[in-house]
Amino acid sequence: MKSALGALLGCALSGACFATNLNIVDYGATPDNYNDDDAIAINAAINAARDGDVVIIPEGTFHIREMINLKSNVDLKGDGYAKSGIAALYEGEDADDLVIKGRNVTNINISGLRLKSNYSGGVRALISITHSSKITISDSSFHRFKKHGIYFNHTRDGNVKNSKFQDATDLSGGGHGYGVVYTNGCEGGRVDNSYFYGPNIRHGVVIQGDPQYGPSHGIVVKGNYFKETTQDAIDLHGSGEYNNQIMYNTIEGDPAKGGKGQGIGIGENAHKASGSGNVIRNNVIRNTLYGIRVMQGSPGAMIKNNEIYNCKEHGIYIENGIGTEIRGNIIEGCQHWGVFVKDGNNTIIRKGKDENNEDTINQINGNGLSNSTTGFGGIRVKAGNTGVYVLDNDLCENDNYGGVNLSFEGQGTVKNNLCQ
Numbered sequence: 001m002k003s004a005l006g007a008l009l010g011c012a013l014s015g016a017c018f019a020t021n022l023n024i025v026d027y028g029a030t031p032d033n034y035n036d037d038d039a040i041a042i043n044a045a046i047n048a049a050r051d052g053d054v055v056i057i058p059e060g061t062f063h064i065r066e067m068i069n070l071k072s073n074v075d076l077k078g079d080g081y082a083k084s085g086i087a088a089l090y091e092g093e094d095a096d097d098l099v100i101k102g103r104n105v106t107n108i109n110i111s112g113l114r115l116k117s118n119y120s121g122g123v124r125a126l127i128s129i130t131h132s133s134k135i136t137i138s139d140s141s142f143h144r145f146k147k148h149g150i151y152f153n154h155t156r157d158g159n160v161k162n163s164k165f166q167d168a169t170d171l172s173g174g175g176h177g178y179g180v181v182y183t184n185g186c187e188g189g190r191v192d193n194s195y196f197y198g199p200n201i202r203h204g205v206v207i208q209g210d211p212q213y214g215p216s217h218g219i220v221v222k223g224n225y226f227k228e229t230t231q232d233a234i235d236l237h238g239s240g241e242y243n244n245q246i247m248y249n250t251i252e253g254d255p256a257k258g259g260k261g262q263g264i265g266i267g268e269n270a271h272k273a274s275g276s277g278n279v280i281r282n283n284v285i286r287n288t289l290y291g292i293r294v295m296q297g298s299p300g301a302m303i304k305n306n307e308i309y310n311c312k313e314h315g316i317y318i319e320n321g322i323g324t325e326i327r328g329n330i331i332e333g334c335q336h337w338g339v340f341v342k343d344g345n346n347t348i349i350r351k352g353k354d355e356n357n358e359d360t361i362n363q364i365n366g367n368g369l370s371n372s373t374t375g376f377g378g379i380r381v382k383a384g385n386t387g388v389y390v391l392d393n394d395l396c397e398n399d400n401y402g403g404v405n406l407s408f409e410g411q412g413t414v415k416n417n418l419c420q
């Protein structure tokens with residue numbers, strides 16, 4: 001009796017004891033029948049739901065002719081992306097060409113759904129969230145989007161996990177073909193354990209901002225898999241985005257093509273610099289154009305304990321960065337330089353620490369495979385760069401293909417490297 005009373009009090013305080021499942025079929029939705037508009041039923045169920053209720057999308061494909069509008073504290077739950085689908089019977093890039101829309105909403109879970117347009121042109125975005133907070137999207141799959149699979153705009157704690165992205169329908173510039181984007185002052189949020197299948201994806205995850213709400217920050221991208229995206233798999237897009245963590249991701253390019261972009265981009269030529277405090281660590285990157293590229297004077301990036309293999313040009317390319325730290329990375333089999341510091345005052349290339357506080361050294365071996373007459377190799381620091389440290393690195397076996405292990409033309413400190 002005492003415990004029952006406790007349970008009752010507990011659920012009364014949380015509101016959970018009154019939670020109800022609302023099945024969209026009870027509101028008129030018809031699975032696998034595209035002659036009606038199931039959005040009417042889904043929106044009716046959402047409107048009928050109270051705080052803490054769950055709107056159930058059962059097995060089957062539900063066809064919609066208008067978008068679904070989220071409500072705070074009401075979840076959408078499917079039976080898994082292989083079973084429960086919502087298919088838009090429209091396409092296009094206008095503001096209302098969305099499948100699920102959230103504006104000024106909070107505390108919503110969306111799970112277990114396959115979202116797509118039935119039209120080959122795709123929709124603007126499959127899920128679009130603006131001025132909202134605490135939105136988690138999980139165990140879902142995303143198909144046929146022109147601009148964005150999931151769009152987070154000025155949103156705090158927008159989360160994506162265990163989901164799959166493919167079949168973007170537009171890979172041109174101007175913000176097309178992104179799996180997940182955080183823009184306009186997003187704060188916090190995570191992308192975990194999700195798959196981004198190219199080649200019909202331009203960028204897997206983009207973190208950016210705008211002048212009105214500022215850069216997005218504090219976002220974690222962890223443990224995801226990116227296959228053959230046409231440009232940077234993960235892109236800090238050059239709007240001052242800061243304090244983001246990109247870690248434990250696997251990125252694979254197409255070895256036949258080498259990719260147009262790089263694995264991970266910090267700053268963007270079409271835009272400006274990223275902000276400070278971005279950490280790129282423990283990622284594995286194979287067969288991309290570059291492994292990691294720093295552009296537009298982006299300051300203070302930490303690049304540590306990554307593994308970069310078989311890139312078509314440079315493993316880590318400091319095209320234009322300030323105070324980048326490169327510690328404990330393994331870079332092997334790149335065609336040009338393992339690390340190329342073109343424009344990067346105060347770049348630090350030296351040992352770091354792993355999570356067990358053990359030393360990790362940069363192992364930059366077997367690069368410079370290109371048959372260029374100028375030669376490539378391990379590390380090159382161009383003339384004009386000052387305050388550069390190259391310490392305690394393993395630079396052996398980059399001179400096997402006509403190049404050198406180290407070409408240091410800048411000013412700074414160079415010592416205690418193997419095979420320098």
Ligand SMILES: [Ca+2]
Binds near residue numbers: 030035037038062
């Ligand atoms: Ca139907």
